[in-house]
Amino acid sequence: MRFIKIFYCSAVLWLLTSIEVSAQNQIPLSIKPTPDISISLLASSNKVSIRGLSVVNDNVFWASGSGGMVAKSTDGGKNIEWTQVPGFEKRDFRDIEAFDQNTAIIMAVDQPAIILKTTDGGKNWKKVFEDTTTGMFLDAMHFEKVDGKLVGMVVGDPINNKIFYAKTFDGGNTWVKPSKKELKNVPTVPAGEAMFASSGTNIAITNFSSASPWLVVTGGTKSRLKDFLTHSLNDSLPLLQGFNSAGANSIAFNNKIQKGVIVGGDFAHDTISRFNCILVAFENGNRTYTTPIVNPHGYRSCVVYFDNETLITCGTSGIDISTDGGIHWELVSKESFHVVQKAKEGRAVYLAGGRGRIAKLIF
Numbered sequence: 001m002r003f004i005k006i007f008y009c010s011a012v013l014w015l016l017t018s019i020e021v022s023a024q025n026q027i028p029l030s031i032k033p034t035p036d037i038s039i040s041l042l043a044s045s046n047k048v049s050i051r052g053l054s055v056v057n058d059n060v061f062w063a064s065g066s067g068g069m070v071a072k073s074t075d076g077g078k079n080i081e082w083t084q085v086p087g088f089e090k091r092d093f094r095d096i097e098a099f100d101q102n103t104a105i106i107m108a109v110d111q112p113a114i115i116l117k118t119t120d121g122g123k124n125w126k127k128v129f130e131d132t133t134t135g136m137f138l139d140a141m142h143f144e145k146v147d148g149k150l151v152g153m154v155v156g157d158p159i160n161n162k163i164f165y166a167k168t169f170d171g172g173n174t175w176v177k178p179s180k181k182e183l184k185n186v187p188t189v190p191a192g193e194a195m196f197a198s199s200g201t202n203i204a205i206t207n208f209s210s211a212s213p214w215l216v217v218t219g220g221t222k223s224r225l226k227d228f229l230t231h232s233l234n235d236s237l238p239l240l241q242g243f244n245s246a247g248a249n250s251i252a253f254n255n256k257i258q259k260g261v262i263v264g265g266d267f268a269h270d271t272i273s274r275f276n277c278i279l280v281a282f283e284n285g286n287r288t289y290t291t292p293i294v295n296p297h298g299y300r301s302c303v304v305y306f307d308n309e310t311l312i313t314c315g316t317s318g319i320d321i322s323t324d325g326g327i328h329w330e331l332v333s334k335e336s337f338h339v340v341q342k343a344k345e346g347r348a349v350y351l352a353g354g355r356g357r358i359a360k361l362i363f
Contacts, residue, residue, distance in 0.1 A: 045356025095200030192221030219247015
């Protein structure tokens with residue numbers, strides 16, 4: 001979502017104070033001791049704002065950002081190779097998905113919206129998607145293996161009051177936009193409801209069935225959790241919302257335990273720690289929402305599971321960790337980062353953010 005400077009009454013900031021979640025959903029859990037954590041800064045540059053990050057394993061990660069820049073490391077960050085994609089020097093690559101040290105996909109958000117893919121480690125990039133529609137603005141991509149196929153989805157801000165999306169069933173080589181029939185089934189959204197291109201993580205996939213419904217979180221005038229397969233899920237979230245800088249920014253979903261965590265807040269007032277996190281559990285087709293007892297300490301743009309009980313979230317005002325499934329959060333650093341990701345195969349955790357900063361979280 002593009003940032004639009006607006007002025008509003010301070011009372012709007014607490015628009016959701018009347019929202020209550022039942023007390024039975026706030027039963028304290030036993031809290032494991034927070035592990036000792038340090039942050040090892042691997043790279044820093046004043047020229048690049050990084051919002052895309054994908055960690056293949058403990059040693060291989062890719063990052064993407066402004067100025068057409070892409071970063072890659074194959075040795076855990078000891079050496080980081082920076083590349084400016086030729087012909088895209090002024091583009092902002094807000095999201096990246098990496099599959100190995102040679103294969104990755106990057107997303108340029110608008111004017112026009114473009115997706116590029118490399119299979120030779122970033123030496124060459126092939127355009128696999130382009131959309132010149134007026135108002136097009138891509139926000140995030142997500143990929144998973146479903147029935148042996150590498151499927152993915154990209155989502156973008158609403159066009160004609162309907163959230164844009166396109167799917168791929170071949171690892172991002174080709175993309176398919178919804179048919180007119182499918183588009184009719186997509187619910188309309190009010191003006192001002194969209195997604196934030198803050199970390200490429202407002203989309204997730206579940207394994208509830210072989211159909212694998214896609215979950216998307218929105219923000220702005222409304223903040224909701226939506227199902228992009230059947231469109232039967234369209235729940236309002238008890239998060240800050242009602243204005244352009246507020247709402248959900250990121251969702252992490254753990255298929256092993258059928259639970260998810262959603263974070264956000266107000267990026268224009270990033271130290272506010274109310275209504276910035278919600279926990280969701282799925283069981284027998286029912287959804288239960290729980291608010292933390294201790295929230296993350298400010299606006300958060302990304303959240304990730306480290307294991308079934310340990311979560312890490314980051315934003316411009318700091319990094320928090322939870323060791324009890326998101327019920328209690330502890331501020332472990334006031335360092336500013338946009339995105340955090342755990343290795344798909346491994347346990348390494350990396351962060352990235354403004355000024356070209358890339359860091360590793362050391363437990």
